Amino acid sequence: MKELNELHLPDDIRYTDDHEWAKKSGDTVKIGISDYAQDQLGDIVYVELPQVGASFDQKQQCGTIESVKAVSEMYMPLGGEVIAVNPELEGAPELLNKDPYGKGWMFEVKPAKVAEYDQLMDKKAYLEMLKGLK
């Protein structure tokens, strides 16, 4: 397991208390799981992604991530419609471990309320929360 100072937490994205990240570009938001989440789960073996076209509310369950000995539910960081999913994850779930913020992105959403994005934690707040967990 990584120590807090070993975690890679980019500055230009937002985080949730379920350890997802969200990154806005234009009017869509890409979503994935944080370095902390992938480190806690260990080797990820299977990812179940939402259907393109499906709409979810914020905090609604929208997928699952399985490692060898754990299964973790994925919750929507913000409400909206899924407009794309990462097609590579089905054949290569290890991308979530190797490159959680890059090739391991999970899906892309068109947000219903942009305000929900702005209310997500920034790096500093997320790090504070992680300190509380350790």
Place this chain on the structure above:
Amino acid sequence: MRYLPHTPEDLESMLKVVGVKSLEDLFDVIPRDSRRTGNMDLPAAMSEWELHDFMSGLADKTAAGPAYKLFIGAGSYEHHIPATVAHLSSRSEFVTSYTPYQPEMSQGTLQAIYEYQTLASRLLGMEVANASMYDGATALAEALLMALRITRKKYLAVSSLIHPLYRRVIRTYLGPTGAELIELPRSADGTTDFSRIEEMPDLAAVALQSPNFFGCLENLSTAAGLIHKQNGLLIACFTEPLAFGLFKNPGSQGADIACGEGQSLGIPRSFGGPGLGMFASSMKYVRNMPGRLVGLTKDQEGKRGFVLTLSTREQHIRREKATSNICTNNSLCALTSAIYMASLGGSGLRDLARLNYDKAQYLQSALKKAGFKITFTAPAFNEFVVQFPSGFKTVHDRLLEKKKIAAGLSLAPFYPDLPDHYLLCVTETKSKEDLDALVREVQS
């Protein structure tokens, strides 16, 4: 007591380490009002020798001796079991080990179960078989629950020619789920009338048994075509998998899930249990499958090895969201059946199935010649239904009492519209003389 190794000296020194004075004091944390006051009301302990005499006496009070000629199957079949099967499956290393959670120390069980999964999926013509379930009836119940999960529909069409006791078990399992069971009627030839499933709404699955309870083969391919048009699943159940040595297997006929009882593959009848719940499906449904799975992998040095895998489906990880609450398989029974299948081999299984078929056909013709009616005309494997003259029950009872012959199972308790109809079973254990004697006796 010979299983309890502690000497008085052991006790004294161990109690001292623990820091209590007596064995009773170990239980000080238990509140007084939760304790038992008197002794448990149980019979006095027996020595090994007394026990064996007593148990032999009990075992003698069943109709199981070689003098009995039982022509009853109905989900529990008499087949010859090679001496090697019982011998190998009673090896301590298999019998007294736990679920193989620590694979480095359990490669024996793991490889054997991987081989069982392979043999089972080849026999049933399916892509993947699990490590086994409790029995045929509970496997069918789990298959129906799996179909509800996959299709997210509500209605299940279940053939009335599935073993009547299995149908009772599925009602128990499905009771609280809110799923609706529709029973499919039978046709005159002894198979299921599934012509109307096209009109049935929202079907998650159709479940058929083949060979069915009357021994007849169902046309699974036709049923598969109909249910697949509705985006439902075909569940093919069975009680006598030996049939697939000779007849088309469920997978080749389009079944999505094949499940049933594997007792006839080398497991003694043992008054109905333990049996072997066989369970197989297409690979695309594997994550919705209940039960354990063993998978192939490599160790750190690249050597072949086996592990329990895809366990995130199971209750110890997914808890209330698991695919089933099942926490075990019938591992030793799966091993036993694998040893049996290995002993027969592909050629042997085919020859043995053929022999069962031939003997059943011989008895059918002989009974027909003697003037009895073979009720159903659809092709059958090693069981079939005979209509005896009314009042045959007295003959049946007398044969059982006086001649130790069980001339089939009366169908009246299960199908009240079939009085005087009996389900007869013939396997390789019956000689031509036995069959001829049965024909003689039922005419007397």
Place this chain on the structure above:
Amino acid sequence: MKQSLGNTGLVLQERLLWEKGRKGRSGFSFPKQDVPSAVLSSEWTGPGPDFPDLSEVEVVRHYTRLSTWNFSVDNGMYPLGSCTMKYNPKINEKEAGLSGFQNAHPLLPSRLNQGALQLIYELEQFLTAITGLDAVSVQPTAGAHGELAGMLLMYAYHKSLGSRRTKIIVPDTAHGTNPASAALCGYRPVPVKSNEQGILSVESIAQAMDEETAGIMVTNPNTLGLFEENLKQISEIVHAKGGLVYGDGANMNAIMGIVDTGKIGVDIMHLNLHKTFATPHGGGGPGSGPVCVRKQLEPFLPVPRVIKKDGQYVLSEDFPQSIGKLHAFYGNFGVMIKAYSYIRSMGAAGLKKASQLAVLNANYVKERLKDVFHLPYDRPCMHECVFTDKVQQANKIATLDMAKRLMDYGFHPPTIYFPLVVSGAIMIEPTETECKEDLDHFIEALRAISKEAEENPDLLRQAPFSCKVKRLDETAAARQPCLAG
């Protein structure tokens, strides 16, 4: 320490079944073809399965070699917590192998199966005597199956009173089967935390229990090996709100002859004949999971039930409120024979002694290891004790590493990473059938491993060294499942 049990021997390689054999071999003695070959339409026939053809010798060598790759209770100590890996007496196997039992057909008239029915009837009586409850059905075929029966009983009971409850209380220490079984009956599990002593507090249950809640599922002793001291009061709270108390009897081996389950307020309980009553685990079944109930729930028990009528044992279906059938026939009779033989060999005093010694052995191990391993609940335990890897984590050594290293010393590892409430749990259940010398040997092995964790942690990370295979790649197995050859 004494010389390690772990050693190297000649481990024979063995191919997969289908990598062996030649077409035309057979390991089966065929009966004569004494009837003519019948007509057979090719419309129905298939090609037959693609199985290898092997001779009898090949089959025997194959499975004998595989068996040598297993560790088992008959090889050595197997202290898996929560699993009760006690010795499985051989006489019980012999009794279960009696031809009169093995060849009994389940659908013959009762009068022709009196011996089998008597055994079931008496076994159910014995289990009422042992638990203190009023009625038993031995039909469920495994612990989880018994739990399902228990949940169906609870469901049927509430339904008979015209109420539909939706929730059930499940403590965080519960086995995963508890919430999974409850979910099958449509109950939503409400998790409740155990207190700082590792047991349930009266207050937390009082807070969680309401009239929407069907009842509570409690394992007692719980999975931390601790006795739920407040259970009697908890039961009163649950009963006052119209709920039922389900006791998971997986850990009955600690309390036979000592606790009266009926007195604590338990209404329904399952037992595991393959744990407490010494029937072998068989590499993961078959087991047997009888369900025991208080009088008011008896009408709901599964059918058929064995009753005694005019001196004869008969199968009765005459229980109109029954939850129905759970198994095609009557459950795992073959397993019942072994448990029955065990109870008749032990008697009341023997069973009580077994529980006392199981608890003594666990406390002895706990006392002798607590200076080297972190003991999260330092209290008297029942039949098992739970340590963690907290001390060894300083050297980045995890429970898994120590478990694997224990194999090299010739012991099966304890249960690890369960219960989930304890991080890095090491759950040790020695059982009563281990003698003091073997316990001492096991303790020395674990102490040696804790020393290795400090001095040579890499050794532990690489372990095991002496097994047939090294650590296996479970990730690859799950990413690209290969489930048949």
